[in-house]
Amino acid sequence: MEGNGLESLEEWLQHISFGRSPSSTTTTAVTARDIAQSWSVLRDCLQRQGGVMGVDHLLALQKLYDCRRSLHVADPQAKLLISLLSSASEPSTLDRARALAMLILAIWVRKSSRVSQSHEAALQSAVDVACKLTTDNQSLIVSERILLLGCLSADSLVSPDSRRLCQDVLAELVGKEKEAIVVMSQGRLADTLAGAGYALFSCYHASLFQSILESLLSLWTAHDGLYACLPHGLMLLHLMEWTGLNLIKLQSASRGMMMEFCVVDKMNAFCVKLPQMASLGVTALDFTAVMAAGGLLRASYNKSPKDFAFLEQLKSSMEDTIVTVAGNVVLNFRPIADRPGNFMLEADPVQFAEWIFGKQGAAGLVPAIRPILHCVAVAVSRCQRISFHANILQCLVVSLLTESFPLQDIYSSKIMSFPDISALGEMEELDKHFGSILFKEAGAMTRVMCNQYCSASRDLKQLVQHLMWEFSQEQLSVITLDALSCVEYFRHTQLQEYSDMVKRTVSCVSKSASACVSLVRRLPSYDDLTQWRDPSKLCCAEYCWYKDEIHATSRPKYSAWITCSLCHIYVGQQFEHGLLA
DSSP states (O other): OOOTTOSOHHHHHHHHHHSSOTHHHHOOOOOHHHHHHHHHHHHHHHHHSTTOOOHHHHHHHHHHHHTTTTOOOOHHHHHHHHHHHTSOOOTTTHHHHHHHHHHHHHHHHHHOOOOSHHHHHHHHHHHHHHHHOOOSOGGGTHHHHHHHHHHHHTOTTSOHHHHHHHHHHHHHHHHHOHHHHHHTHHHHHHHHHHHHHHHHHHOOOHHHHHHHHHHHHHHHHSTTSOOOOHHHHHHHHHHHHHHHHHHHHHHHHHTTOOOSSOHHHHHHHHHHHHHHHHHTTOHHHHHHHHHHHHHHHHHHTOOOSSOOHHHHHHHHHHHHHHHHHHHHHHTTSHHHHTSTTOOGGGSOHHHHHHHHHSSSGGGGSOTTHHHHHHHHHHHHHHHOOOOOOHHHHHHHHHHIIIIISOHHHHHHSGGGGTTSGGGHHHHHHHHHHHTSHHHHTHHHHHHHHHHHHHTSOHHHHHHHHHHHHHHSOHHHHHHHHHHHGGGGGGTTTTOTTHHHHHHHHHHHHHTOHHHHHHHHHHSOOHHHHHSOOOOOTTSOTTOOGGGOHHHHHHHHHHHHHHHHHHTTSOHHHHHHTTTTO
16 A cells, blocks of 8 residues: 555655645654653653643644654554543644544554554554544544544454444545535545545445445535545546556456455446446536546556456546546537537637637636646546547647646736736736646646647648647747748758748738837847857857858848838837837
8 A cells, every 4th residue: 555655645645646745845853752752741641631632742743743754653652542532632632633643543554564463452442443433523533534444444454344344434424524524625635535545445345335436526526515626636536546556456466366346346336437427417527537537547557467358448438438528528618519519620710719819718618617628638648648539639729728828818917017016916826827737737738639639630630730820829929930030041951831830920920010019129130140149269250141051041031021020010110119220
């Protein structure tokens, strides 16, 4: 259960989803003396105060948890925590102290490999307290309790009956305490998912497995559940990847052994449940279906030492699920929604481009659909090797051009007037976007989009090309022309499509006077053209500009562009911007 260099599934989920481990930034330096003193304070609480915990004991538990990465919990210390959990405490510290005690017990369960009657007895005591613990404020301990129950249910030293009891209680908690989980989701959702993941992996009873899976997915599908968002989706994706990978490893190690409910049965349950959810076309179901399918698809790529037929079925089923959800998203694209039954490739390219890059842009999507568009794009980018389908390519193109690179919003905002003080808020928004998952995943999404594009039909390729051209707004076209002047020399020798590119960018620039002004300002001066600017000592001391073939091919272009641009700029604008100087 403990791979990837991290101590726990919950930390791995946050690390693989966001590229960081929260514990690396939140843990504080705790010395061995601090640890010993903390255990001493807790023993004193049990021996002298009857286990009634106060603020000092809460602080001691916090110190122990802060050094969780290096903390070793022995059986006597675990028994101490179990006794404290069974005791009454001051109301002000009860729930937080219990939550920390359960988190430390989870560390003990996962790290301890000692086989003895004493250890097994301590595990049984932990099962009893975790299953029977009650509190007036469930939201403060529910995630930690689920994590502990999951760890106990996956420990082979726990008796089968006790493991099943833990799984029963866990499924009930996840199903009935959604409101409490939602309240604490900001910081502890990974604990809940990890606990459910441990239980899914270790459950060998068909009805109970279905109950745990239903409860887990209902965290988002229920009307009072969590809001569908990309950060949650990524944790769900990698939870299902972890579950799938460990089930495949288990099947490799136990092939030939008969189980009441085997690995293949679990995989078949996924293959039935997720496509079924996607087929209903409900937004919340689409969210859980596409992210769970993405994780299992990643797991199916695992190079197992044995050839399992169920892996091909799993791969096919998960790809179908992703394609179905992508299709549900595509049906909400306005040019298609206006023409029921038609897909994007049948839409008019100009009409579709106007919808994407117009005043409303992809904001024209139903608000609830945008997170699903994000999830489809990121799920596919994390899977990489997914078969071609038009729905997937369509979602990738729209997501990249409107969500990962929202240039329409950037150029129309006050950001362009920076350093005006009024633009500071917009700059903060821009910085926030640069740190977003969608922006960081853009490279991987582009790679998959290119692979999908290679297999697309001729009509779909033309539509994608049209969208890419329209994506080059006037500012970008100006920059493009300026950059192309540097490679004009290659037009006759290597690039057959070069002329067409220049014509299209010139056409785009000529439609806007401000773009023409920007282009003229970028053109080099006479001095720049006739003098060598390279300070390197290796450059030729007797540079002759009119013999430079590269510059010689650039100058006619500059002359043509100046003439074309000035035709679209009023005389007043020419003097105002100093273009005639």
